[in-house]
Amino acid sequence: MPRRSGGRRARRAERAAPLAEAIKPVRPGHTGGRYKPLSEAGVAAIVDNAFRILSEVGFADATPHCIETCTAAGAVLGEDGRLRMPGSLVERTLEQARRNLVLHxxxxxxxxxxxxxxxxxxxxxxxxxVADTEENLYRDSMAQDLYDMARIVDTCEHIHMFQRTCVPRDIPDNYEMDLNTLYCAVMGTSKHVGSSWTLPGHVEKSFEMLHLIAGGEAEWRARPFVSQSNCFVVPPMKFA
Structure with a gap:
């Protein structure tokens, strides 16, 4: 009986081939919330304490602009210089937060x-x-590292967004660093990018770059593929 040619090879190729999108068991945007390691009472205790810390402890080292903006919304500046957030302000802010959006x-x-x-x-x-495994040492992160990490993320099926991972310390000027951080990220991946800027004035030139990449300002506004990330609070409860 003649042997069938290519049968085993075809089966191996089929097993090695990536799954079609329609039958993949894991895809971006699966509904979460099923894993609940804490009881409802435990969750409530964490929430209550978060509200208590914001209203009783507050934040130190707020800038004048931050103080003006937050107190106008209902925050309280204490005699100790700490900016406190009443529970009503926090609840109102959470209610106003945008939901059901798309990150392009x-x-x-x-x-x-x-x-x-x-x-x-x-x-x-x-x-x-960066931990340099070839030289077996720690060294300053560079623009090339940021680009390389973006390229890696672009090929990782289960990482859905690239938040900039490192600071290009080979670019000492903050303006040039901000522009090159953005450039390395958006050139390295077609996924949504999160980045940050040192000063507001640096954003204007960044928009010029993004408009060029998107094909125009209208195209950018229709599908903005970069988000600004701000995290100005650091331990122990103070502004950076």
């Missing part, structure tokens, strides 16, 4: 629907050093 990618296939309890994964951080 340069490639529409990488759009992230944030409605409901959908779950996505992203990188994060602003590392200033």
């Amino acid at each position: 990618g340069q490639d529409p296939r990488n759009d992230l629907d944030l409605s409901g309890a959908r779950v996505h994964f992203a990188t994060a951080g602003a590392a200033v050093m």
Whole structure:
């Protein structure tokens, strides 16, 4: 009986081939919330203490502009210089927060629907050093590292967004660093990018770059593929 040619080879190729999108068991935006390691009472205790800390402890080292903006909204500046957030202010802010939005990618296939309890994964951080496995040492992170990390994320199926991972310390000027941070990220991946800027004035030139990449200002406004990330609070409860 003649042997069938290519049967085993075809089966191996089929097993090695990536799954079609329609039958993948894990995809971006699966509904979360099923894993509940804490009891409802435990969750409530954490929430209550968060509200208590914001209203009783507050934040130190707020800038004049921050104080003016927050007190106008209902925050309280104490004699000790700490800016406190009453529970009513926090609740009102949470109610006004945007929900059911889409974070666009340069490639529409990488759009992230944030409605409901959908779950996505992203990188994060602003590392200033890199573990160099070839030289077996820690060194300053560089622009090339940032670009390389973005390229890696672009090929990682289960990382859905690239939040800039490191600071290009080989660019000492803050203006040039902000522009090159953005450039390395958006050139490295077609997924949604999160970045930050040292000063507001640096954003204007960044928009010029983004408009060029998107094909025009109207195209950018229709599908903005970069978010600004702000985290100005650091331990122990003070502004950076």
